[in-house]
Amino acid sequence: xxxxxEVETVRQSLQQKLAGLKFTGAQILMPKVIQTPDPDEFxxxxxxxxxxxxxxxxxxxxxxxxxxxxxxxxxxxxxxxxYGDKDDLVTKHTHVILSLDNGCHLRFADVRQFGRMWLVPAxxxxxxxxxxxxxxxxxxxxxxxxxxxxxxxxRHARIKPLLLDQTFIAGLGNIYADEALHRAKINPERLAxxxxxxxxxxxxxxxxxVLREGIENRGTTVRDFIDGxxxxxxxxxxxxxxxxxxxxxxxxxxxxxxxxVGGRSSYYCPACQKA
DNA sequence: ATGACGTCCTGCCTGC
DNA sequence: TGCAGGCAGGACGTCA
Numbered sequence: 001x002x003x004x005x006e007v008e009t010v011r012q013s014l015q016q017k018l019a020g021l022k023f024t025g026a027q028i029l030m031p032k033v034i035q036t037p038d039p040d041e042f043x044x045x046x047x048x049x050x051x052x053x054x055x056x057x058x059x060x061x062x063x064x065x066x067x068x069x070x071x072x073x074x075x076x077x078x079x080x081x082x083y084g085d086k087d088d089l090v091t092k093h094t095h096v097i098l099s100l101d102n103g104c105h106l107r108f109a110d111v112r113q114f115g116r117m118w119l120v121p122a123x124x125x126x127x128x129x130x131x132x133x134x135x136x137x138x139x140x141x142x143x144x145x146x147x148x149x150x151x152x153x154x155r156h157a158r159i160k161p162l163l164l165d166q167t168f169i170a171g172l173g174n175i176y177a178d179e180a181l182h183r184a185k186i187n188p189e190r191l192a193x194x195x196x197x198x199x200x201x202x203x204x205x206x207x208x209x210v211l212r213e214g215i216e217n218r219g220t221t222v223r224d225f226i227d228g229x230x231x232x233x234x235x236x237x238x239x240x241x242x243x244x245x246x247x248x249x250x251x252x253x254x255x256x257x258x259x260x261v262g263g264r265s266s267y268y269c270p271a272c273q274k275a
Numbered sequence: 276a277t278g279a280c281g282t283c284c285t286g287c288c289t290g291c
Numbered sequence: 292t293g294c295a296g297g298c299a300g301g302a303c304g305t306c307a
Contacts, residue, residue, distance in 0.1 A: 076301055112284045130302065
């Protein structure tokens with residue numbers, strides 16, 4: 001699942017390929033993928049627009065166009081956004097094909113059809129549901145130990161579901177939340193309000209460490225993830241708990257356990273991360 | 276304010 | 292071997 005490091009990896013690859021190119025048209029094979037505007041207006045608006053830069057906010061990818069428009073993409077679970085040759089094979093999961101003025105294509109594909117796109121004026125980004133309420137960027141300067149401390153005190157929730165709450169920290173998902181909790185030796189079911197100052201500090205650094213390492217390794221490919229060039233990531237080899245149920249903990253040797261917390265699978269070491 | 280749950284959707288895995 | 296059914300899961304909406 002694309003989380004912050006995966007979306008950042010896509011951003012980096014696309015920024016390199018797309019900056020300066022112009023869209024020459026759009027083929028919309030699965031209309032529901034585009035939330036706004038309707039297909040005809042989408043095609044009309046995107047045609048002849050030049051790409052100025054590719055940025056990221058949380059798990060949202062932002063492709064800025066001249067004329068004040070932004071193409072916003074959320075990959076959700078299995079979405080991919082890949083730059084490639086116009087003659088590349090179109091699979092049954094390809095939903096949107098954007099043509100570029102160098103003869104190449106930018107294609108959005110998604111097996112589970114959860115991913116979404118929006119084409120909006122850059123000034124209207126805050127109108128997108130979910131986007132306007134995003135919390136801090138965990139690798140930005142607004143994310144401080146003090147912010148962590150205040151938010152954890154304020155929110156009466158278990159720590160794992162809280163880490164997945166995008167209005168708290170933008171960009172964490174199931175994989176990196178589990179990895180951060182393991183490094184900080186915190187059980188996913190602990191109430192946020194019960195974390196000690198030392199645990200909060202450990203978690204704060206663990207979150208930044210796992211995200212940075214994820215980006216350095218160009219993301220985690222558990223099943224589907226590929227970047228803007230179609231390449232898989234390699235951070236899955238360095239995961240300590242996620243998808244490692246039954247394997248020995250790298251820290252103490254005890255078996256990694258899986259348990260549902262807040263409706264989501266949580267992988268943790270019952271010895272290192274005591275309740 | 277929080278949490279539980281349904282919804283979206285397909286491929287994979289398990290069990291018979 | 293083949294089929295049915297359950298499950299995974301990010302975000303959002305609804306309800307308690």
